[in-house]
Amino acid sequence: MASRFIVLFFALLAVNAHPPETFDIRNYGGKPDANIAKALSSAWKEACSATTPSTVVVPKGTFKLDQIKLVGPCKAPIKLQVQGTVKAPSDYTNLPNKNAEWITISYVDHLTIQGGGVFDGNGKKAWTKNDCGKNPKCAKLPINLSFNFITNSIIRDVTTKDSKNFHVNVLGCKNVTFQRFTVSAPGDSINTDGLHIAKSEYINVRDCVIKTGDDCISIGDGMKQLHIEKVTCGPGHGISVGSLGKGKTEEDVTGIYVKNCTFIGTQNGIRVKTWPSAPATLKITDLHYEDIIMDNVENPIIIDQEYCPWNQCKLDSPSLIQVSRMTVKNIKGTTKTPVAMTFACSKTKPCKNVEIGDIDLAYSGTKGPITTKCANINPTFVGKQNPPICAA
Known part of the structure; x- marks a missing residue:
């Protein structure tokens, strides 16, 4: 029994010797009311390359984001700590890639997203164009959060708000949990599914509140x-x-x-x-x-x-x-x-x-x-x- 406690003691010392590294977007030029795409991308790349657990921080405040792709695989578990509001442009035609989603996260193992913040898709203007059910030539509108091939991960205590299209798309994922996750959009918002989940396995959605138009x-x-x-x-x-x-x-x-x-x-x-x-x-x-x-x-x-x-x-x-x-x-x-x-x-x-x-x-x-x-x-x-x- 004593040997087990000794092993545990040294294991805790090892963990404390390598506390998670923090990568705050403000250290990469991220400022309130400005586009943080470049700062967030730079912080993510460094965090993803770290060989010990890391945290990318979006602090309190309102930050603009035109569009971003955050891609793994990462070398260690990675956390995205969103404390403030990240806001999309209202005009979807101004996005750098009109055929891509707003925020895309792909090929990451052991991802955590948390922090109490808001992903605001700013979708009110776009909903008038969201007529794909009747119009096969409709504009492709961006999804707020697209998770592709994410494994062993948790998304908790954050909100997705007023997406232009689906709020969340989950594709090719395994062992992912959404917990205390909030979706917020008015009942007349068109095609704004809260979570669309396909071609995935072992997905959990727990203790969530979803208010939307689809x-x-x-x-x-x-x-x-x-x-x-x-x-x-x-x-x-x-x-x-x-x-x-x-x-x-x-x-x-x-x-x-x-x-x-x-x-x-x-x-x-x-x-x-x-x-x-x-x-x-x-x-x-x-x-x-x-x-x-x-x-x-x-x-x-x-x-x-x-x-x-x-x-x-x-x-x-x-x-x-x-x-x-x-x-x-x-x-x-x-x-x-x-x-x-x-x-x-x-x-x-x-x-x-x-x-x-x-x-x-x-x-x-x-x-x-x-x-x-x-x-x-x-x-x-x-x-x-x-x-x-x-x-x-």
Whole structure:
């Protein structure tokens, strides 16, 4: 036992002998109300080259940033300590690279972002141009934070505000946690998904508040093991798997867990959406939704395998995507519309192995009665169902 304490003592001495190096952007020419792209890039490069843990500091104050890419791999764990507000230009046409995101961080292992600061995308002017759903020639607007191939990392205690497009895009990442992370945008901001996560695995979203104009969290193809817990969503369009099926090479989605979440005044609560008349044949499996509060939500639960906005597809050919192994348990609260739940599964690939239990939803309007809609699904029921669901 004594030898273990001796080893621990010398280990602590070794850690204290090499405290994290600090790289403050002010030491690289970064000044409030000025573009800090060059200063932040220089601080990052030095920190990333350090052989011991390092911290890049953006201090309190408001700093302008036109656009930046922070790239690894780094030689040791690296922390980005954002204490102030980093603000994007309002005019996206003035960005150095109009086809890139605002802040891109790629190929970093053991990254920490924290500090209580704000990434302000300054997106109000751009939202009027964000009509990609209707206009295939729309302008490509930048995402606030793009994380590509990040591993073993945590993003906590910071805010992304008023992005011109999605707030956060997570691609090719593994073992990444968002904790006490805040998304802030008005409900009428267009296409401003809070977090879009795809082709990643073992992603955790915990104790977060997401207020935006589109999906609070959208889940793309290739997603494996996503755990969402204690997230408050609203305004927004809910937590959505999809839309999926439009691309022929899309990959399976498996292991989605949504627990102890609250939806306030959202368009949707939990949602799965797939395109009909689409070539993709991927599978969506192991979806688990438990212990969820719906507060005046328009569509608390919706499985929509006929997702076809703005008539961009044909409904005569059903979706080829299989939804299976899904549990929906302990969902309580109020629905803003009389149709509390919709399970519209594919005629060709009916939903299978679905278990629904302990649903207690009340209609807050006056155009009742409260109902549910079901197609191509034969679920198993556990506990009470209010309102009655499908054949129950």
